[in-house]
Amino acid sequence: MLNKSFILFLILLLFSNYSYCQQNYTLLNNESYFKYEDFIYNKSPNFHTSIKPYLISDVSKYDSINSLYISEKKNTTTNFLLNKNLIYKTTHDFNIVINPILTTLFVTDFQNKTNCNKQSIGFTINTNIKKKLTLHLNVVYNKNKYFDDLSNRIDSTNIIPHWGKFSKQKSGAYYFNYTTGYVSYTPVKYFNFQLGNDKNFWGDGYRSLLLSDNSNAYPFFKILFNIWKIKYLVLYSFLKDVDYPNEQILHKKYSTSHYLSWNINKRLNINFFESVVWKLEDTLNYRKFDVNYINPVIFFRPAEYQLGDPSPDNILMGGGFKYKIGKSNHLYGQVIIDEFNFQEIKKFTGWWANKQGFQIGFKTYKLLSVSNLCFLTEFNYMRPFTYSHLTSLQNYGNYYQPLAHPLGANFKESVSILRYNYKRFSINAKFIYAVYGADTTQNISYGQNIYKPYTYKPFEYGNKTTQGLKTNLIFSEINASFLINPNINLRFIVGVNSRYYHTSLANNQSTYIFIGLKTNLYNDSVDY
Secondary structure (H helix, E strand, C coil): CHHHHHHHHHHHHHHHCCCCCCCCECCECHHHHHHHHHHHHHHCCCCCCCEECCEHHHHCCCCCCHHHCCCCCCCHHHHHHHHCCCEEEECCCEEEEEEEEEEEEEEEECCCCEEEEEEEEEEEEEEEECCCEEEEEEEEEEEEECCHHHHHHHHHHCCECCCECCCEEECCEEEEEEEEEEEEECCCCCEEEEEEEECCEECCCCCCCCECCCCCCEEEEEEEEEECCEEEEEEEEEEEEEECCEEEEEEEEEEEEEEEEEECCCCEEEEEEEEEEEECECCCCECCCCHHHCCCCCCHHHHHHHCCCCCCCEEEEEEEEEEEECCCEEEEEEEEEEECCHHHHHHCCCCCCCEEEEEEEEEECCHHHCCCEEEEEEEEEECCCCCCCCCHHHCCEECCEECCCCCCCCEEEEEEEEEEEECCEEEEEEEEEEEEEECCCCCCCCCCCCCCCHHHCCCCCCCCCCCCEEEEEEEEEEEEEEEEECCCCEEEEEEEEEEEEECCCCEEEEEEEEEEEEECCECCCCCC
C-alpha cells in the first residue's frame, strides 16, 4: 500500500509539471473546524457552511486559517515545533509542503483494569501549482488495539469503524494502512473539480442524515459550481460493500448525489439533496457506471422510468435549512426521504415503506455571552428500514458502514456538545443519549441494520420507531487538549469517556481514560 501510494504521488508530481489562491481542502475534523467556524458562521453570510470539507481558498476570503493559531516564538526550535512545516519549498508558481502524521494514544479501562493503545505514523504531502491546481496525499500506517466490545464488532464484520478492512491481526492488535488524497483544480472562480479518495459531509449538525464522514474513504469525482448565492455540487462515488449475509467478500457499487445550497438572505439557507445507489451486477447483465446518472442536472425518478423499471435502484431525497438568530445563534435541520406514500401516512398504520427521518438542532458560538464558548444540541429521528433496500449492495452504505447516520435507522438520538477554547487550549464535553431497536435473530430485521434487506421485515403494518429489542445507549466524554502544531493538527489530549448500554436482556457499562498525542485528520470517535 505504501509503495503504491508513493508511486501515485510521483505520477501526480510529474503531471503537475505540465499543469496550469490554494485549492486544497480543510481537514474533515470537528476540532479543526471549531476555531474558525465562529467566524464563517457569523461574519460571512454568503458562505455555504453545510458543504464540508471547505475549500481553503473560500475560507481565506474571510480570514487565514493558520493565522488564528500562529504565535511566533523567539526560540528557533520552539518556533519550528509549534508553527512551522517539516518541509516547505516554494517558487513563484509552485510550492510543496511535507509534514509527519503521528498518533500515540494510551487508553485504560477504569473498571476492568485493562489497557489498549492506538499508534499511527505516516506523512502528508500538499502541492500547489499556479494557484489553480492542488495535489494532496495522506499515507498512514496504523496499529490499534481495542477493548472487547469494539473488537467483537470488528471480528464479526471484518471492518474497523471509520477505516475499513484491516490487513492483519496479531496479539490482539489490528494493523492497517490508510491512504487518502485528491487532485483539486479550479480553472475559473466559479468551478472546482476534485478527484480523489476521501470523505465528504453535508450538513450543519454533528450528525448528517444526508451524507456523513462515518464510513471509510471512497474514490469519487466531485464538481462544485458557485455563483451568486448558490452552490451546486455533484458527487460521483465508487463504493464497495458486503452482500449480506456473506460478509467476507466486498462487491462494487456506485452512487451519484446532487446537493444544492441556496443562501436566500443573510440569515436563511435552504438546501436540497438527492442520491441514487446501484449495484455493479444485476440478475440480467453487468452494469457499469450507468450513463443515465452521469448528467449533473438530472432528476433520478424520470431516469428510472426510462430504464423500464419503476424502482430498480435505491433513490433518496431530502434537504435542510439553517437560520441565524441574533448575532451568533443558529437553528438548523435536515429531512431525508427514502420512500414516501402520503396516503399510507394519513392512515397512521405504520406501513413499513414509509421510510423517513429528520434532524433539528441549535448551535451558538457565544453561549452566555462568553466568547469562544460553543454549545450544540440536536435531535435525530429515523424510521425503520430507511437507507435499506432489496439487497445490501443497493443500500446507502459503504464498507459495511452507513453513509449517513452511524446508527443506521430505527432510532431516536439526542446529542449535546459544549466546547471552549483559549488560544491553543480547548475543553470539550459531549453527551449522547440514543434509543434504537436492535434485531434479535439473523433472519428478521426490525429496521435498524441497513445491511439486512427490507424483505426480512416481520410485518407490513404496525411498524414504529425503536421496534425490536429496545436498546438504550448513553455516551459521555470530556477532554482537554493543546494544539501543538496547527499545520498538521497535532494535539496533546487527555480525557475520559463512558459508555452504557441497556436492554431487557443485558447491561454493559465501561469507562475509559485516555492520554497521548493525536494527529486529527478525521473524526474517528465511536460514540454510537
